[in-house]
Amino acid sequence: MTGITGFGGYIPKLRLNRMQIFQAMGWFAPAVMVVAQGERSVCNHDEDALSMAVEASRDCLRGTNKADVEALYLCSTTLPYADRQNAGIVKTALNLRDDVLTADFTSSLKAATTGMTAAFDAVASGNRKCVLLTATDHRRTKGAYFYEMWFGDGAASVLIGSDNVVAEFKGSHSVSHDFCDHYRGAGYTFDYMWEERWARDEGYTKIIPEAVNGLMKKLGITMNDVTKLVFPCFFKAEHAGIAKKLGATPDKVMDNMHEACGETGAAHPLVMLVHALEQSKPGDRILLASFGNGSDALLFEVTENIAKLPPRKGIGGCLADKRKIQNYEKYLKFRDLVQFEMGIRAEAGGRTAMSTLWRKRKAITGLVGAKCGKCATPQWPPMKICINPECRSHGVFEDYEFSEKTGRIVTWTADMLAVSQEPPQLYGIIQFDEGGRMILEFTDCEQKDVGVGNPVALSFRKRYFDKDRSGYQGYFWKAVPRKVERKEAGG
Amino acid sequence: MTGAKYAHVEPGKEVESIGGRYVVQKETTVKYNGRDVLVVFGCALIDRSCCGAGGVRYALVPGYVLSLKTETAPDGSPVSSVEPVEDERDREALRETIERLEPYCQVNFM
Amino acid sequence: MAAGIRDQVVILGMGCTRFGERWDVGAEELMVEAFEECMEDAGIETKDIQAAWLSTCIDEVNVGKSALPLPVTLRLNNVAVTRVENFCASGTEAFRGAVYAVASGAYDVCLALGVEKLKDTGYGGLPGAGANAGTLNWLWFPNLTAPGSFAMLAQAYAAKYGIPEKELKLAMAHVSAKSHANGAKNPKAHLRREVSIDKILASPIVAHPLGLFDCCGVSDGSACAIVTTPKIAKKLGRKNLVSVKALQLALSNGEEIQYGKWDGSHFVTTDKCSTEAYKEAGVKDPRSEISMMEVHDCFSITELVTMEDLHISERGKAPKDIVDGFYNADGKIPCQIDGGLKCFGHPIGASGLRMLYEMYLQLLGRAGDRQLDNPRLGLTHNLGGFPFMNVCAISIVGKYEG
Numbered sequence A: 001m002t003g004i005t006g007f008g009g010y011i012p013k014l015r016l017n018r019m020q021i022f023q024a025m026g027w028f029a030p031a032v033m034v035v036a037q038g039e040r041s042v043c044n045h046d047e048d049a050l051s052m053a054v055e056a057s058r059d060c061l062r063g064t065n066k067a068d069v070e071a072l073y074l075c076s077t078t079l080p081y082a083d084r085q086n087a088g089i090v091k092t093a094l095n096l097r098d099d100v101l102t103a104d105f106t107s108s109l110k111a112a113t114t115g116m117t118a119a120f121d122a123v124a125s126g127n128r129k130c131v132l133l134t135a136t137d138h139r140r141t142k143g144a145y146f147y148e149m150w151f152g153d154g155a156a157s158v159l160i161g162s163d164n165v166v167a168e169f170k171g172s173h174s175v176s177h178d179f180c181d182h183y184r185g186a187g188y189t190f191d192y193m194w195e196e197r198w199a200r201d202e203g204y205t206k207i208i209p210e211a212v213n214g215l216m217k218k219l220g221i222t223m224n225d226v227t228k229l230v231f232p233c234f235f236k237a238e239h240a241g242i243a244k245k246l247g248a249t250p251d252k253v254m255d256n257m258h259e260a261c262g263e264t265g266a267a268h269p270l271v272m273l274v275h276a277l278e279q280s281k282p283g284d285r286i287l288l289a290s291f292g293n294g295s296d297a298l299l300f301e302v303t304e305n306i307a308k309l310p311p312r313k314g315i316g317g318c319l320a321d322k323r324k325i326q327n328y329e330k331y332l333k334f335r336d337l338v339q340f341e342m343g344i345r346a347e348a349g350g351r352t353a354m355s356t357l358w359r360k361r362k363a364i365t366g367l368v369g370a371k372c373g374k375c376a377t378p379q380w381p382p383m384k385i386c387i388n389p390e391c392r393s394h395g396v397f398e399d400y401e402f403s404e405k406t407g408r409i410v411t412w413t414a415d416m417l418a419v420s421q422e423p424p425q426l427y428g429i430i431q432f433d434e435g436g437r438m439i440l441e442f443t444d445c446e447q448k449d450v451g452v453g454n455p456v457a458l459s460f461r462k463r464y465f466d467k468d469r470s471g472y473q474g475y476f477w478k479a480v481p482r483k484v485e486r487k488e489a490g491g
Numbered sequence B: 001m002t003g004a005k006y007a008h009v010e011p012g013k014e015v016e017s018i019g020g021r022y023v024v025q026k027e028t029t030v031k032y033n034g035r036d037v038l039v040v041f042g043c044a045l046i047d048r049s050c051c052g053a054g055g056v057r058y059a060l061v062p063g064y065v066l067s068l069k070t071e072t073a074p075d076g077s078p079v080s081s082v083e084p085v086e087d088e089r090d091r092e093a094l095r096e097t098i099e100r101l102e103p104y105c106q107v108n109f110m
Numbered sequence C: 001m002a003a004g005i006r007d008q009v010v011i012l013g014m015g016c017t018r019f020g021e022r023w024d025v026g027a028e029e030l031m032v033e034a035f036e037e038c039m040e041d042a043g044i045e046t047k048d049i050q051a052a053w054l055s056t057c058i059d060e061v062n063v064g065k066s067a068l069p070l071p072v073t074l075r076l077n078n079v080a081v082t083r084v085e086n087f088c089a090s091g092t093e094a095f096r097g098a099v100y101a102v103a104s105g106a107y108d109v110c111l112a113l114g115v116e117k118l119k120d121t122g123y124g125g126l127p128g129a130g131a132n133a134g135t136l137n138w139l140w141f142p143n144l145t146a147p148g149s150f151a152m153l154a155q156a157y158a159a160k161y162g163i164p165e166k167e168l169k170l171a172m173a174h175v176s177a178k179s180h181a182n183g184a185k186n187p188k189a190h191l192r193r194e195v196s197i198d199k200i201l202a203s204p205i206v207a208h209p210l211g212l213f214d215c216c217g218v219s220d221g222s223a224c225a226i227v228t229t230p231k232i233a234k235k236l237g238r239k240n241l242v243s244v245k246a247l248q249l250a251l252s253n254g255e256e257i258q259y260g261k262w263d264g265s266h267f268v269t270t271d272k273c274s275t276e277a278y279k280e281a282g283v284k285d286p287r288s289e290i291s292m293m294e295v296h297d298c299f300s301i302t303e304l305v306t307m308e309d310l311h312i313s314e315r316g317k318a319p320k321d322i323v324d325g326f327y328n329a330d331g332k333i334p335c336q337i338d339g340g341l342k343c344f345g346h347p348i349g350a351s352g353l354r355m356l357y358e359m360y361l362q363l364l365g366r367a368g369d370r371q372l373d374n375p376r377l378g379l380t381h382n383l384g385g386f387p388f389m390n391v392c393a394i395s396i397v398g399k400y401e402g
Helices: A018-025 A030-035 A049-061 A086-094 A111-125 A146-150 A196-219 A236-245 A265-278 A304-308 A314-320 A328-334 A354-359 B088-101 C027-042 C069-074 C090-103 C146-161 C165-183 C197-201 C230-235 C268-281 C300-309 C318-323 C340-344 C348-363
Strands: A003-010 A014-017 A039-042 A071-076 A101-106 A130-137 A154-161 A167-176 A228-230 A285-289 A294-302 A368-372 A397-401 A407-415 A425-432 A437-441 A455-466 A472-481 B004-007 B021-032 B035-046 B054-072 B078-083 B106-109 C010-016 C051-055 C080-084 C110-116 C205-207 C221-228 C242-251 C292-294 C377-386 C389-399
Touching: A003 A049, A003 A265, A003 A314, A014 A018, A018 A030, A018 A146, A018 A328, A030 A146, A049 A071, A049 A086, A049 A130, A049 A154, A049 A455, A049 A472, A071 A086, A071 A111, A071 A265, A086 A101, A101 A111, A111 A130, A111 A154, A111 A167, A111 A265, A111 A294, A130 A265, A154 A265, A154 A314, A167 A196, A196 A236, A196 A285, A196 A294, A228 A265, A265 A285, A265 A314, A407 A455, A407 A472, A407 C146, A407 C205, A425 C146, A437 A472, B004 B054, B004 C197, B021 B054, B021 B088, B035 B088, B054 B088, B054 C205, B088 B106, C010 C027, C010 C230, C010 C348, C027 C069, C027 C110, C027 C221, C051 C069, C051 C090, C051 C348, C069 C080, C080 C090, C090 C110, C090 C221, C090 C242, C090 C348, C090 C377, C090 C389, C110 C348, C146 C165, C146 C205, C146 C300, C146 C377, C165 C197, C165 C300, C165 C318, C165 C340, C221 C348, C242 C268, C242 C348, C268 C300, C268 C377, C268 C389, C292 C348, C300 C318, C300 C377, C340 C348, C348 C377, C348 C389
Parallel strands: A071 A101, A071 A130, A228 A285, B054 B106, C051 C080, C051 C110, C292 C377
Antiparallel strands: A003 A154, A003 A167, A014 A039, A130 A154, A167 A294, A285 A294, A368 A397, A407 A425, A425 A437, A455 A472, B004 B078, B021 B035, B035 B054, B054 B078, C010 C221, C010 C242, C110 C221, C242 C389, C377 C389
């Protein structure tokens, strides 16, 4: 039996309420009111498709033995590098084995389901025992139009293998069509969209059923055999119409998640699937279809093992863990859609030394430190001589991963002078619960969330972008404080 | 219920430090729980500090007004008697009130 | 066994420029301004200088690399010149080079000069190092500033001793107010205006919990010293000699941000450095023996905590000493008697030598309106870096007894 053996998700915490968009831009584009329900997820200024992919992958891998992963497929249309394997960066952040197959599946909104089909082929062939597949997208749109309203940012991950399958893979059917409801040339930032009415009538309405019907015919089933129909379509009416045409009653149709977070591009089929799995029970048959230059349809049957999965945050957990972005202008700034004067001090930057990055890749990208072989003190960055003043032994270390460790704030500040995308800049010293200490920037929080002794967890984030040197995007880790109930002053 | 003194800084007159300067723009009272709370709004420009440059908009809350400008400090500034706002819930409520009055203020309680 | 260099080297002359936003001059002119005063004070000629030490930190925005800017500007006689840099402790580091050269017997007369021209950058504040901070540091070091880093010291100190924020802010306000009162009497200071405690307490926050008046500023300036042996100084007819009693350095080893022991509330380095300095100078009870101090008041909290790390205030008791006026001009141990970094600003390479300049003037009775009554021992504390990773340099100077 081949299938999904685990899953995870990541929707960024920030939400832009669609009415915030309308209030800012309604004077220019009043019609967007039509889709102004709910909220869309927004990457923080230090997040992108790749950082979200790491977070979703981490969620998926929790409670598993990641040494079992033999391949990592990364699926997205908005990866930072055209040439530097993005999946390789994720692999390093996750500290997977070196002898893994990594691949980027890009250039289509159906990349996730295409990647999944390839993963099932790999596992079924016996060549890969376990594949980690992550889909992610951070689609950029120009302001004041429908797409800004429809889209959200997000990522989801699945483990594909044969051990303890939670959702058995029953089969797939793919169609490929060079149907350009939109396109984006290499090196360009924004998509070029063709007429929505044509996209709906000639694209979604024809191509999704083609794949779904093809799958059902191949497997000899009908929609009566399907418990949940899962496919992305941000045109609400057409989404319902396609489902109806396919013979699915409304209770069988997975909501397109417009109000909850918006459509997350190439990630969305997987985001919807993971969310469906979180709410499923053994015996459920889930039919998944994508849409993007064709369509892949896949059928799954949930097994008893779904109850045995170790807890994870998943899509449901991320949807519940949210905070409203302060205003539309902040959204514009975080997405580089507007130019603010950052001042000369912001010019301080420079070239990244590839040779240093290579030598220190595990420590920097993977946050792998060292545990002293003599005194067992965890330490970061890993250096040649032990930090423990009682030890100071030379070169007797083993790798020690810090990324999943939790810690507490020793001290912190809110700095109004540091160059920042969102002043004040928050940072502090973290003491890890199991040993070790670091000085880190904080993210996904406000000043009132921070205090001496507050607990933190770690998150993989963008660090700096070098636009003068072929678009180098650097990454590092930050601490995410968790709010603690405050004591009354003088109490 | 401890009393304190607040020496009013003259609005419109820059107070200079080695790192920058601040200026009080206006003083007002805000009603809270039936009492008047003194709130002083100002701006600071930090353009000479070591390691950094920036600016802030701030609201300083000396406290509940006990008596307004009834004394004088040695340098001639009028001095009021105030009761500092100590309770964290009161501070939180006042922060929200101030945010509605004047957005993007750093709110500091004396 | 080495016992230090107490009373082996004396200061023959010193000079110090007016510190400030010196739009009128560059580093070259500043060097000459300090040098001319120093040479006149020392009563020697350029050809008498046998070796020199140049202190400048952010050379890329002022003089450039190597020690060459010094001998080229001052037209020295092809002598040995060394450039030193140890962040904000560079000034004391240059002094140390010159003093050890004389103490070792390698040279008779040496020059130490610190200069920093920070106002040609085109913007306020110190330049960010960016990728020049080191190829590895560039990959991970947080985007922080000095105000933010020292603000963390304040948070940790308050948490450790259970001091309410209001109380700490009052003590810090006293630190600043007293420095400004002192600096108002100093014609060479950048800012020469008294500021009331009320005005300090009413100022906004820059990096929580530090306010506008808790932070020092950026300035241009230069200071220099000429040192020699007591024997040579006496031969030149010098009567009252200012002697070097101790010169110590202590640097962090990474434990503060990598190991779990440090609680963030004090300077591991200053604690050790001052102990060594007192040993070298033969000081048994600093609280009763030190007459005056110039410490690195980049931030009020630095000065506050340093009083304890210098073993003068007891742990947790510095705020009380400060508010009691112990460190005021009319207190037991006047601190920042020239106004400190709060009034001079901080031209990085020059500050350590500017501190020595005031101690020197005080010991010779030449401090004008700021003159203290018969001071015996002066301590300078010059700190580079951050509370969690730093260079601490301490000097003790006093009347020559030999």
